[in-house]
Amino acid sequence: MGRRGRRHRGTSNRNQIEKSREDVQKPLKSDASNFQKPIWSNLDFEDYYKEQRIVKAQEWDLFMEILRKPLPAAFRVNSNGQFCDDLRLKLENDFMKSLQAEAVESGELEAIKPLPWYPNNLAWHSNFSRKEIRKNQTLERFHEFLKLETEVGNMTRQESVSMVPPLFLDVHPDHFILDMCAAPGSKTFQLLEIIHESSEPGSLPKGMVVANDVDYKRSNLFIHQTKRTCTTNLMVTNNEGQHFPNCNTKGTLSKEASEINHHTSNHLLFDRVLCDVPCSGDGTLRKAPDIWRRWNSGSGNGLHSLQVVLAMRGLSLLKVGGRMIYSTCSMNPIEDEAVVAEILRRCGCSVELVDVSDRLPELIRRPGLKKWKVHDRGGWYRSYKEVPKSQRDGVLKSMFPSGKSDKDSTGGGNIYEEITSLSSDESAEEVCDLPLERCMRILPHDQNTGGFFIAVLHKVSPLPEFQEKINQRRNFSTRKTINSYEAVSDTVVTKPEEGVEGVVLEVAVSEKENTSEEGIVELAKKLDDMGGKREVPLIQGKWKGLYPVVFLRDETVIKGIKSFYGIKDELFPLYGHLVTRNSDISSHGNVKRIYYVSKAVKDILELNFAVGKPLKISSVGLQMFEKQSSKECEANCCSFRITSEGLPVILPYMTKQILYATMADFKNLLQHKSIKFLDFIHPQIGEKAEELALGSCVMVLVDDTQLGSEPVKVNSSTIAIGCWKGKASLTVMVTTLACHQLIQRLSDRRSKELENAEN
């Protein structure tokens, strides 16, 4: 095959991939002129899945019936939330009972119930769809509860099947985890919760999550939500997953930096990888009925090769001994079993499909298929031999159960290459000889959910050398990466330094936060002390709302914060853990927002700087301090207030600017938002408030016995809010919504205590 022909096929295939990707990701236009009523059926879909035999003939009608019903709502109580137990009890003891009448009326057995396979009754399924919950008046109280707790970050609405993959990943708090296709981030939140679960309040987990997604707009939505997780252990990147950088140090790091990088040898490697790939999404038909209209077998075919390369890249970034989940919300074997079979063939003995049949026994799932066929416009094919040459652009060998890709897996060929001579037995229906029965397919009618597919992979040894070489070749052809990224986003590209092949961009911020270019360049000079690498905007000569992350090294600012809040370096180091972005610096050179990064994130950030910034970081760490200018502020006042999301992390290490208050004064402040010192219910608390330095402070709720015996040890149940101490009054610095939610939770606790006392 000549080069021209091959290139042509490659391009056409690429176009098809792009098209499928667009089809999958493009939100439907919501304006009235484009609105089309869902059709709830698609004969091609029915023919396809009947032929693939994903369900037995006798189950077919039920399968289709359930697919046409709206998806019941599901939600999770966030396990790190301060009110986790309170919320779980409220669901178990209050809503489960009070909603029951409503359920019986609509013919259901239970209104809400915990998902039996999810640990600790933390995930719930409601027999009402989200629409019903919104519309029904009796359900209003429940709806308000869900809305409020979701808004403040105590709960997450998430499709139940989408909660499954993190549970099979076997995550430990010290794990470095890569979530390759993370947006909108529901599984990332779960992963973060797991790594935080066993850490003490204020002590940060050793592990971290890199949440990557090529689509920076989708990532930005997700970044906005990460505030509520109060985590310092997250980095969000916008690399193409298949080109995710090695961050290979090639022995160029100093001894100190190499030690930092100890856990990653000379590559950035991960203990766990979640590869939740872009897919045709027909498992979400119940939630997104517009898919009925759009569905065709070409979508799955067009995504297959992207899914293979994403999974292969994930495996190459995985440590030996590590675990990767490959998952899709599609029921299509071309996107599911065929991809898993292809990666197993490419990896040889270095990767195993893990049998997890003994895990989560209450989760109903079906074994992966060993037989399937491939369909395209030309019809059905049982083996690659049957595919006419004219159709081989879109139908690949790797889509068939046998794969027949020996040549591909040596690294010499590529998956678009043609086979012209095949033996006669290849025309028979193929059966895959790999243990694909270990994969899991969740079908909608099994437990009233969406459809999902999961495979658990274990890396036993390094991948075959040629596979690693293929990955390295892909990673970095840097220019290509930049160009393909430009297609989907506005990017600031860091000017490549001598000897460093193309390095890319950083942080996305909203347009309104834009600062003048001169100001930023000026500030970059001041703040970027990481080897003097200054960021230069290349694309269209504009910053386009994307700004670099820089370590904050300003001694005056850091010392000011430390002394004002009484933070001891040996207990909670600030230096080297504080970062800011150029967008967070005013044109006068003043830092506006400061983020805190855990040791794990700091290490990766430093590694990224050291190897020329191949990671396109769009968000990192937790916003902990915010500039707060006030006329009342005196010379010794610190102009950085502690943010609500930063407070739980820093509180255990603060020795100054803390006011302890009992319930009456605490609630009073939440209700009135601002209280004069003279108006405190307990005058001694008012006096203490007056003694605080002007500026940011924290009010901590204590019980009557603790008052007067300060300092009180902070633990995971400590309730505190950020405040501002003015000349005559104390003011809360949290939103009205957060005040409202806190009052609600405190009242519920109080009623529970009274109830317990009565019994």
Ligand SMILES: C[S@@+](CC[C@H](N)C(=O)[O-])C[C@H]1O[C@@H](n2cnc3c(N)ncnc32)[C@H](O)[C@@H]1O
């Ligand atoms: C199924 S969604 C992921 C859902 C997500 N894991 C969650 O639980 O919320 C697939 C994601 O893959 C992203 N994506 C598509 N192509 C990609 C690529 N080449 N590299 C990385 N991400 C990609 C899409 O932007 C999309 O957000």
